[in-house]
Amino acid sequence: MDAYVSVVYPAVLVVCALLVLTGLVTLFAVGPHRVLQWVVTATYVAVVVQALWVIGLMLSGADADLVLAIGYLLATVALLPIMGIGRLGTPEAAAEDPDPTRPVLQPDQIARVDAGAAIAVGIALAVASWRITIVFGA
């Protein structure tokens, strides 16, 4: 548990902060979209490490409400696909969908959508990760 609190949880918080910061910057100037994509990749890695660590803690018999722990764990994983949601607005993706109301985005709009999603996911992921530490009594 100590390693989780001193290494894994802070690492997740750092990527959450980076998501929010790069998201905010990208929202106003789309140039750093490439940086945001790197941060998104780092977030995937951090959340997978956190998930494996938490599963390990549960299997080792750590004192925690398993329903809540699994719920928050699933929430952190479920948040991941929302990052980069702008890819659904590319002309290629829209062309594969017969829905005529599906939005088709320009590259700068894709960057802004990714930025907005990154801010929302960064905040939600930080809260869910914080709740996991509470559930484990840290």
Add this chain to the structure above:
Amino acid sequence: MNPVARIILIAVYSILGLAAAGRATVQILEKFSEAPVAYTVSALSAIVYIVIAVALWRGWETVALVGSSVELVGVLLVGTLGYMDSDLWPDETVWTGFGSGYGWVPLLLPLVALYFLIRGRQRRAASGDARA
């Protein structure tokens, strides 16, 4: 409707729907008898968020408009009743304290959604008038 705002709203409603659904599931499964009204409201709010997210994605603007209105009325009603008589709510819902437990996002989100939905309709109506 502005496509950037639309997809960001879909993302935020999905996240809030996920949070509310998780909260309601735990509350209903573990302690429904302690506060049945509050936990039913939690479940209702989760359904509303998911319906709005789907409606925005599928382009069902009227459904999204009605859903956002229901959400706004719900958060105002639950928030106000909570301050008037706290005994009405033995436990918290997503909308308690006007959504203060979720950074007031449940109060702000329907306002933002309604703004973009209504503005989109007005713009479409104006461009229709211009063509006629």
